[in-house]
Amino acid sequence: MGQVTIERLRARGSVKWSATSGDQLGAFIAESDLPLAPAVTEALHAAVADGLTGYLPAPVAAATGAACAAFQQQRFGWAVEPGQVQLLPDVLGAFSFTLSHLVGAATPVVLPTPAYMPFLELPGALGHELRTVPMDLIDGRFVLDPARLETALAGGGLLVLINPHNPTGQVATREELLAVAAVVERTGATVFSDEIHSPLVYSGAQHVPYAALDERTAAHTVTAVSASKGWNLPGLTCAQLILTSAEHRQRWDATPFVSRHGTSPLGAVAATAAYSDAGVAHLDASIDYLQRGRDLFAARMAQAPAIGYTPPAATYIHLLDLRPAGIEPAEVAQRTGVLGTDGTACGTPGLLRLTLATSHAVIGEIADRIAGL
Ligand SMILES: Cc1ncc(COP(=O)(O)O)c(C=O)c1O
Structure with a gap:
């Protein structure tokens, strides 16, 4: 996963990589950038x-x-x-x-x-x-x-x-x-x-x-x-x-x-x-990678204590509570280039949903931008 570049992901063109350009990073849809299981x-x-x-x-x-x-x-x-x-x-x-x-x-x-x-x-x-x-x-x-x-x-x-x-x-x-x-x-x-x-x-x-x-x-x-x-x-x-x-x-x-x-x-x-x-062995390796990405994101978010965040116990979906920080989810894309989902669409305004099934490098970049809000 470490070798997959953003250029390569954009060229392949999943929804999140084809709907974004420049320094934008898509984190609004539950698609994964991790490699497919060879068995599949x-x-x-x-x-x-x-x-x-x-x-x-x-x-x-x-x-x-x-x-x-x-x-x-x-x-x-x-x-x-x-x-x-x-x-x-x-x-x-x-x-x-x-x-x-x-x-x-x-x-x-x-x-x-x-x-x-x-x-x-x-x-x-x-x-x-x-x-x-x-x-x-x-x-x-x-x-x-x-x-x-x-x-x-x-x-x-x-x-x-x-x-x-x-x-x-x-x-x-x-x-x-x-x-x-x-x-x-x-x-x-x-x-x-x-x-x-x-x-x-x-x-x-x-x-x-x-x-x-x-x-x-x-x-x-x-x-x-x-x-x-x-x-x-x-x-x-x-x-x-x-x-x-x-x-x-x-x-x-x-x-x-x-x-x-x-x-x-x-x-x-x-x-x-x-x-x-063989497919389940691949799944376990993916979980291990995603879990390390989650931990990396959590460590960076700990440096932004005004944003509410509990690391997920499952899924690559991460939920931020921006209310204590007084940040509007709708502003985040413009201010950071990170495209997440406004919690209003999930029925709870003030939250920002990010899907982080991607390389640790991209997760680190997203975390830095969000923590810098
Ligand atoms: C909880 C949940 N249900 C359903 C779906 C959609 O699944 P499908 O593409 O099979 O309709 C998703 C996709 O992200 C999901 O997160």
Whole structure:
């Protein structure tokens, strides 16, 4: 990673490097500059050489479902049946599918904030009421108040649980998840558990799949996972929906084929390779690099104590609280050339979200510019 230059990254042209120029540094989108896993590259080369560029064949999809289930078991001790795994192009599409086909048409969406930006927009776009539940920032940790959650879920609803969390980088503890589960059970709600970032957990934290807590959570949860963040494959479009509720599986079967169609066969091949032993070894090396980048960023931010910052326990997403420093997030791009995401888009003004899946040199440069504000 150390040898990758900004010129090379711009020439390759991911969204963040092609949308920026001059001394601008893009940190607004969850794309990674880290090298692809060789296991993924080889599997893709072989699939392209074989001409696997038509629609998704059932055996290719089944292999991905089995690989996803095995990864969940090995990494998190969650016994997923391969038959419970279904493929959809992406996690946001899986969320839309859940709203359109797995819950009732009038189901309100309950979203703790701050949150990943599209979850604030999609419910309304699909005709569902959105109820946001602001989390409290207590000693550097965003905490969900169970009483506030219960009020929002009164009469049922679809709770969007993002874990590990974007944008806070937090990993929910088993106790926090059990407290959520108690409220969900009392209100008869359903959970959409977005666990797209679960492969990227740093040492010291442990991801607990929400549906794996117990039979109750398995029965009221739709879980979405993907190799998209851990292995940087979002452009290949293959998310996995884990349906642990028999009712949800029946509804899945009853939906028109066209609504479950469109996953890329190359994405499925890439995901299967990502979840293989070689793919997971590469993931572990990526986590090690990202964790050292996180520590480097944290050390520099410690020199800017007016900016609130808790290093993420997972994800390469870093959240800064600019309110104590009296800095407007909207000013940051102009003053520093660092393009992050204004917390207003996440439902919490005053925060700045930065995605730092890049070289330590670029992370150091971003940290210096932010600390110098
Ligand atoms: C929490 C979360 N959910 C969903 C997505 C989008 O995933 P996909 O591209 O699979 O829709 C992202 C992308 O950054 C994310 O961070």
